[in-house]
Amino acid sequence: MLVHLRRSLILAVICLVFFGFVYAFAGTGVSQLLFKSQADGSLTANGSTLIGQPWNLTKCPGHSLGSCVFQGRPDDLGPYSDTEKNNPSPAGHPGDDPLVLNGVAGESGATNLGPKSAELVKYTKDLVKYWHARGVNPTPDLVTTSGSGYDPDISQQDALVQIPMVAKATGISSSKLRALVVSETHPAQWGFLGAQYIDVLQLNEGLAALK
Amino acid sequence: MGFFFTLVALVVTLGLTWRYLGSYMEAVFNGRVHWLAWIERPVYRMLGTSPEQEQTWKRYAGAMVVFTFVSLVFTYVIIRIQGSLPLNPQHLGAVGSALDFNTSASFVTNTNWQNYGGETTMSYFSQIGALTVQQFVSPAVGISAAMVLVRGFSRRKSPTIGNFWVDMTRCLFYVLLPIAFVFGIIFVGEGAVQTLAGTASFHDVLNNVSQTIARGPIGFMETIKQLGTNGGGFLNANSATPFENPTGLTNFLSFWLLLSIPVALTYTFGKMVGSIKHGFALLAVVIILFGVWVGYTANAEHQNNPAVAKAGIVATVGNTEGKEVRFGDTSSALFGVASTSTSTGSADSAYDSFTPIGGMGLLTGMMMGEVTPGGTGTGLYTLLIYAILAVFIGGLMIGRTPEYLGKKIQAKEVKLAGLGSLVMPMVVLILTAIAVSLVVGRAGPENAGPHGFTEILYGLTSQGNNNGSAFGGLTGNTPFYNIVGAIDMLLGRFGVMIPALALGGVLAEKDVVPESLGTFRTDNGMFVGLTIGVILIIGGLTFFPAIALGPVVEQLSHLRFF
The missing domain is CATH 1.20.5 (Single alpha-helices involved in coiled-coils or other helix-helix interfaces)
Structure with missing residues (x-):
């Protein structure tokens, strides 16, 4: 012993x-x-390409908030904050607060709402309304939150459905935006691992260059 | 189509792993590998032991229990005093005693259940010195225990079954360390973070957003987390976060790493007992059950999410709630099944948001006792316990004394195997019953109705099987769940491991009976089928009533099953 x-x-x-x-x-x-x-975290001047950011509060003169950029998935500070009366605070939203604005780093995390949850139905309906108000017919990715709470990516389809909104707010032609979206699409790694995706930060940097 | 090629790639790489890692581990544990002898020998000298000093199973078990207890104390103390220790750039304070007890019990039992969010709770010192260390040590304990049971079959009339300290040292230095280190480099190359510099802050001029991001020594913890079937991540959202699991390739490597040792151990077993065919028979059991579970769960997750459909979106790409775009729904389901069929419990998506029957695929993977292929070592010895029960039942059917690999399976062996297979379900079901009967237990779930019940059942099943995955909606950081969970994990660990060690000891003492025409064959399809039957019947009969109250009711209330 x-x-x-x-x-x-x-x-x-x-x-x-x-x-x-x-x-x-x-x-x-x-x-x-x-x-x-x-x-070091794949950091660029505007943030990490691996960490999603809220785009819904981007100021677009003459147009509704966030309509002049491509938006990511509604993780936390995404469109949820807008559906709750322009409140940028993450309090009261499903899931944790992965990225506290002007604060300390928070936790990553998902909503953990089950597929039959009444709360999830309500949030999803709010998000559908949010997108319809901007003339966008949303895809499932755009009305559901991710596992990490800060998914940096959207699929090509998620970007394509946002083109009418972005074209209207920026005045850039749809065909140019479509070409941008296609050029920013990363295929599934080695052709078969995972799924194809677009990094929203890189897409919006490309969009800023077009402007 | 991409998913099909992912499966093909997984089968091919695992096939090679089975053959070559399996034979390498046999050489390691039989003392024929020496390339790190310059570390190995000094370690033996410091411990005051050598490979020639063999132990009886009782001494072996004693060493294992004492060592696990010492590890528990080390882990507990480091986390408790992290506020006064260096490597704490975020100045995180001490962790509460109940949460610390739960976390320490969780990491020393290879569970890695996490009632805390890593990036806001644990200092770099705790992540490195307490948690990562146990991610090496606890799988090595499991593999050592499996070696005891394997030696029970390979030795004849032997009072001893190996040396715990030697098995541990060999496993740690020759198997876990090199693989984890090499793949750590690949993970960081793909984008996993590995720094000690603390958080990063910046301002994005495009959307006028300021962010502060948690960082840390993540990439190298990630590989041992998967390789050792641990599952406890640096960040709260585990492998769903891009800093832990940045690309499709790291996602693939994650589920390959976590399956590699448990799969390869069936080869090691075959080689050690002198019949690769017997190892292959166990592998066949694993492949068949694992394949069915992947197909079933991936199909369930490829369905629309009912809540999204109710809001008017007819999905074409499956259940996206809680899943990351870069992985997609089917690969996330494959990750989930791999993680819950082993004792890993890492997650690249929110399991709580899986469809009810998709979540049931994960839950039942654990309820089968984690044998498809199970944890590092724990999977092999639990599978062998089922194999012993299968030959016992087979023996009853043909009316002969059952034998497995020439060892007579008699009353004592069957009693130990019965104990080893029944402790886990008893602990899980009793604790679940207690949790749902108490107000403090019912306060845990976030979701209502049957889904809430499933959250409790899932949490206690996961901890009882030392898995560590969660339906994240359960608020586990309460005194009640912290203490009950820790008891669940410790009983689930030692309640199976000690009977397995005893079996190894009892079997090693026996002589081998020569094979005859009447011997029940244990390397053919009949045996594989019988073993699968035993696993399904034991798992099914014990857990079906509980499953019926959870995911089955939830899915049926949705009017259709698929």
Whole structure:
């Protein structure tokens, strides 16, 4: 029994050193050396390409909020805040607050609402109304939240249905926008892993360049 | 079509893993691999042991229990005093005692149930020194336990069954460390974050939004999280977050990594007992059940989400609520089944938002005792327990004393196997009954009705099976769920592991009976079918009433089953 205890303590310390600190520090060293940009979070001037942002409160002179940019999925600070009377606070929305505006980093997370949930039906109906008011016939991605709560991507179809809204607010022709959407579409990795997607931040950077 | 090729790629890569990782692990545990001897020998010297010092199963089990207890204390203390420790750029304070107990029990039992949100609760010191360390140690404990049962079959008239400290050291350094490190580099290359620099803040001029993003040493924790069938992520939303699981490739590597060791161990088993065919028979059981569960769950998730349909959107791309665009619905379902058929419990989508029968696919994967293919080591020994029950039933049918690999399966073995297969369902069902009878238990679920019941049942099934996935709507960070969950995890771990070790010890003492014409074959289709039958009957009979009250009622109230 005592010999078990002594060996357990020694092995626990060895593991703490090796599989805790040596592993994490060596891993961080190698990562920073080989893939600095990815290891730091794929940061660009306007944010991380891997973390979704709320686009629904973008000011569009003469048009309703958020109609002059492509919007991502309604994760948290997405269209939910607009359906609740332009309130940018995440309080009262389903799910956690992954990205607190002007605050500290919050938690990632999904709504966790079941498929029969009355609450989910209500939120989805609100979102359908939100999109219809902007002349958009929404796809399922645009009225459901993601697993992380900050999905940075939308599908090509999700971007195409937003073209009438963006064209009207920016004055850029639909055919140009369509060409932009197609050029920003990433196919499924290696042709079969996962699904095709568009990074919303990159899409809007491309849109800003068109303007 | 993409999903079809994903499945083909998974079958091919797992086939190679089965063959080569399986044979590598056999060499490691039989002491024929020496490339890290310069680390291995000093470790033995410090521990004051050597591969020649063998233990009886009782000493082995004692060492394992004491070591797990010491690990529990280490983990608990580090998390409790993290506020005074370095590597805490977000200045996170101490974690409450009930939550800390639950978390420590969770990580030392390979469960990785998380009643906390990682990025807002755990300092880098806790993530590295407490949680990542246990993600290496707890799978090594499981694999060592499986080796004991395998040696029970491969040895004759042997009073000893190996040395716990040697098995642990070999597993940690030769198997887990190199694989996790190499794939860690790939994960970071794809976009997983690996930094100690704290959060990042910036301002986007396009939409006038300011963001602060949580970062950390995530990428390398990610690979050992999957490889060791742990499942506890750095961030709250686990593998759904792009910082943990950035691309389709990392998603594929995630479910390949978490299946690799449990699948390969069936080869290791076959090679150690001198009959690869027997290993393949166990693999066949795994493939058939896993294949059916993937097909069923992916089909369920390819359906429209009823709430979305009710709001007037006729979906064409399946249930998108709680799923990430870059993965899609079918790959998310495959990830879910892989994660709940092993003891991983990581998630690249919100399981709570799966369709009722899709969620049932995940729940029943755990209820079968996690044998398809199960956790690292735990899957193999639980599968062998079922195999022993299958030969016992087969023996009853033909009226002969049953044998498995030449070892007579007698009253003592069947009692131990029965104990090992019944402890988990008893613990899970009793605790679920307690939780739904108490006000504090019923306060947990976020969703109403049968879905709320499923959230409780799922939570306690997950912890009892050391899985760690969750229907995230359940508010688990209450004194009640923290304590009950910790008890569930510890009983679920040792309630199966100790009977498995005892079985190994009892079997190793026996001599081998020569095979004769009347011997019940245990490497053919009949045996595979019988084992599948035993798994389904035990899992089905014990859990069907509970499932009927949860997902089945919920789905039927939606008027159709598919």
